Amino acid sequence: MHAPVLVLRDSLKRESGRKVHHANIQAAKAVADIIRTTLGPRSMLKMLLDASGGIVVTNDGNAILRELDLAHPAAKSMIELSRTQDEEVGDGTTSVIVLGGEMLHVAEAFIEKNYHPTVICRAYSKALEDAIAVIDKIAMSIDVNDRPTMLGLVKSCIGTKFTSQFGDLIADLAIDATSIVGVDLGQGLREVDIKKYIKVEKVPGGQLEDSKVLKGVMFNKDVVAPGKMKRKIVNPRVILLDCPVEYKKGENQTNAELVREEDWEVLLKMEEEYIENMCAQILKLKPDLVITEKGLSDLACHYLSKAGVSAIRRLRKTDNNRIAKACGATVVNRPDELQESDVGTGAGLFEVKKIGDEFFAFIVDCKDPKACTVLLRGASKDLLNEVERNLQDAMSVARNILKNPKLLPGGGATELTVSAALKQKSSSIEGIEKWPYEAAAIAFEAIPRTLAQNCGVNVIRTMTALQGKHANGENAWIGIDGNTGEITDMKERKVNIVVSGPVAMIN
Numbered sequence: 001m002h003a004p005v006l007v008l009r010d011s012l013k014r015e016s017g018r019k020v021h022h023a024n025i026q027a028a029k030a031v032a033d034i035i036r037t038t039l040g041p042r043s044m045l046k047m048l049l050d051a052s053g054g055i056v057v058t059n060d061g062n063a064i065l066r067e068l069d070l071a072h073p074a075a076k077s078m079i080e081l082s083r084t085q086d087e088e089v090g091d092g093t094t095s096v097i098v099l100g101g102e103m104l105h106v107a108e109a110f111i112e113k114n115y116h117p118t119v120i121c122r123a124y125s126k127a128l129e130d131a132i133a134v135i136d137k138i139a140m141s142i143d144v145n146d147r148p149t150m151l152g153l154v155k156s157c158i159g160t161k162f163t164s165q166f167g168d169l170i171a172d173l174a175i176d177a178t179s180i181v182g183v184d185l186g187q188g189l190r191e192v193d194i195k196k197y198i199k200v201e202k203v204p205g206g207q208l209e210d211s212k213v214l215k216g217v218m219f220n221k222d223v224v225a226p227g228k229m230k231r232k233i234v235n236p237r238v239i240l241l242d243c244p245v246e247y248k249k250g251e252n253q254t255n256a257e258l259v260r261e262e263d264w265e266v267l268l269k270m271e272e273e274y275i276e277n278m279c280a281q282i283l284k285l286k287p288d289l290v291i292t293e294k295g296l297s298d299l300a301c302h303y304l305s306k307a308g309v310s311a312i313r314r315l316r317k318t319d320n321n322r323i324a325k326a327c328g329a330t331v332v333n334r335p336d337e338l339q340e341s342d343v344g345t346g347a348g349l350f351e352v353k354k355i356g357d358e359f360f361a362f363i364v365d366c367k368d369p370k371a372c373t374v375l376l377r378g379a380s381k382d383l384l385n386e387v388e389r390n391l392q393d394a395m396s397v398a399r400n401i402l403k404n405p406k407l408l409p410g411g412g413a414t415e416l417t418v419s420a421a422l423k424q425k426s427s428s429i430e431g432i433e434k435w436p437y438e439a440a441a442i443a444f445e446a447i448p449r450t451l452a453q454n455c456g457v458n459v460i461r462t463m464t465a466l467q468g469k470h471a472n473g474e475n476a477w478i479g480i481d482g483n484t485g486e487i488t489d490m491k492e493r494k495v496n497i498v499v500s501g502p503v504a505m506i507n
Contacts, residue, residue: 021111024074025104031078032101034068035061039094040451041160041482057382059162060389061094062086090396091157095447102446106439115436123436126429127422131444134421135414138476139406150175150401156410157397160482163390166208170387173374174394176213180372181325182402192399196318197325197371200391202384205356206377211387214373216326216364219319221312222352223361224296228305231352236288236310238344238363240320240331245278245290245313246297247271272299279303281335285343289350289363293320310350312361323363325371409490411479412448412466419444420470448480457485 008014015023037044038059048056048067056067065079078097085096107120142149154171155164163170181197182190201218223229258264279300282290289310296313304311315323324331329344348365374391378384408414422441429437445463452462462480465487469478477490 018111021117022108023072025108025111027072027075028078028104029101031065031068031070031075032097035064035094035097036450037454038064039098039160039447040454041164042454042456043094043160044454045162055382056385058386058389059094059160060393061097063389065093065097089400091393098446098450099443102443103440106443107436110436110439115432119432120436123433124440126433127437127440130422130425131418134418135408138414138417139408142401142405142407144402144405147175150398153401153407154394154397158390158394161390161393162386169209169211170391170394173211173213174391174398177372177374178395178398178402180213180215181370183370190402192402194392194395194399197322198395199319199322199371199373200376200388201360201373202376202378202381202388203355203360204378204381204384208376208378208383208387210377212375214362214364214375215369216347216362216366216373217319217322217371218360218362218364218373218375219315220358221315221361222359224301224311224313225305229310230288230308231310233288233310233350234348235345236347236350236363237286238289238291238323238327238329238347238350239282239285239287239338239342240324240329240344241282241290241292241333241335242294242317242320242331243292243333243335244294244296245275245282245292245300245311245335246295247274275299276303278335279307281338283307283309285338285340287343291315291320291323293317322371322373326366326369327363328367409477409479411482411488411490412451413477413479413490415444415447416466416470416479417476420467420473423471451480451482452485455480455482455485462487 035046038046038061043059045057045059046064048058048064050056050067056063058064062082062085065082068079070076070079078100081100082093082097085093103124110120111117142153144150151168151171154174155168158164158170177198178192178194181194182192185191199217199219201220223231256267258267275297276299283304287309289312290304291312293315294313296311301311320331323329324344326347327344328346330342332338332342346367346369347363348367349362351362351364352359353362354360376384376387376391378387409417419441422444423438426434426438426441445467448466449459449463452459462485466478466480469475469487475489478487479490480486481488
């Protein structure tokens with residue numbers, strides 16, 4: 001007999017079959033249970049210690065799961081699911097995990113009955129297609145130019161968050177910011193890039209009510225020579241560079257051997273002339289403000305300040321791109337290629353202000369800016385971090401509405417309508433897939449059930465009453481009031497969720 005061939009190391013343990021299926025489902029349920037209490041307006045805030053020892057206080061599903069250090073691969077993929085939802089949609093990160101955990105929980109019974117996982121997946125895919133068809137049927141179109149409607153919508157997103165206590169403040173900031181950076185692509189399409197062109201600047205101190213959207217940009221920099229250069233310029237002409245305004249250094253280590261003393265002076269003169277020419281090319285276009293991403297030598301600073309030009313150096317590339325979008329300038333790589341069309345004339349005011357201990361440069365009052373900065377003020381860093389997370393969610397919702405202006409009822413009404421429709425349809429499905437299909441329908445009830453649990457009402461009574469109303473097909477807008485746990489019509493309460501492509505953002 002041949003000796004057994006060992007492929008894996010002795011210390012490795014390999015598991016397969018039903019045991020692994022159960023372990024994966026248990027891991028996914030454990031992750032869902034961690035953040036189940038953070039769903040809805042009555043959600044709890046979680047207090048976590050992050051890797052660097054700081055405190056994170058939040059009820060954002062993605063922010064909580066991001067801080068977890070997990071070893072189980074199935075649990076990791078659940079966290080990945082939450083991260084994807086945050087990237088693509090921006091909100092509904094908790095709901096997606098609760099729903100995913102429930103889908104796996106109802107599948108456990110079929111695995112015990114020796115159903116093949118492919119059969120369960122096939123039934124789930126069919127249920128997904130039918131669910132999207134139901135959602136499309138009950139979705140309601142809205143007018144994105146109607147500000148009160150938009151405000152109500154974004155507020156229903158923030159209603160479950162920490163900042164809901166500050167009223168319309170965050171919703172106003174989100175709508176203002178997204179309407180500034182929106183670009184029409186034609187054919188009714190609109191692009192809103194909130195990652196690139198909206199900067200959230202958190203400055204501790206002051207009150208949250210002092211937060212505002214600037215019609216322009218601000219960044220944490222001062223002019224190069226504060227005594228010699230102007231800190232306030234009205235209607236500035238702005239030039240943006242991404243090259244150093246200093247003498248070019250060799251690519252690698254360079255040695256120069258000089259025989260005569262005069263040659264040293266010639267060498268220095270050449271350097272000075274090079275910088276002088278560079279500054280002359282910039283000053284030819286009569287700018288008031290020069291901003292570069294790289295270095296700016298003392299000599300260049302002298303020539304620019306002599307001509308009455310303010311200069312800022314070593315700015316981040318992202319900030320430079322935002323300034324270009326805000327004031328209509330073009331970022332130029334070489335000063336000798338500068339043209340009149342590259343100069344930004346759209347800004348109304350350049351000003352350097354001191355907020356707290358630091359200097360901030362403002363380029364504001366721009367004509368038709370396509371980038372903006374949201375200035376957040378608040379008592380502490382933890383508060384500002386949570387407000388920023390809520391603002392990001394609100395801006396994502398505002399962006400989704402602009403892209404796809406359709407609405408669904410919130411408060412678990414959508415899930416119950418989908419569940420009732422799938423239950424009805426399951427009777428017409430033949431074969432072994434009928435049972436997992438029906439189980440998927442029951443799994444959708446996890447969202448309204450969790451909302452009821454978090455309100456502290458009698459879950460069984462509330463769910464039975466809701467299922468009865470939806471089974472009769474009375475009204476697709478009947479759901480749970482997240483604050484009181486009462487069964488109400490969501491149209492009257494104005495609790496909505498936004499349809500974002502095939503994924504529904506669920507609050």
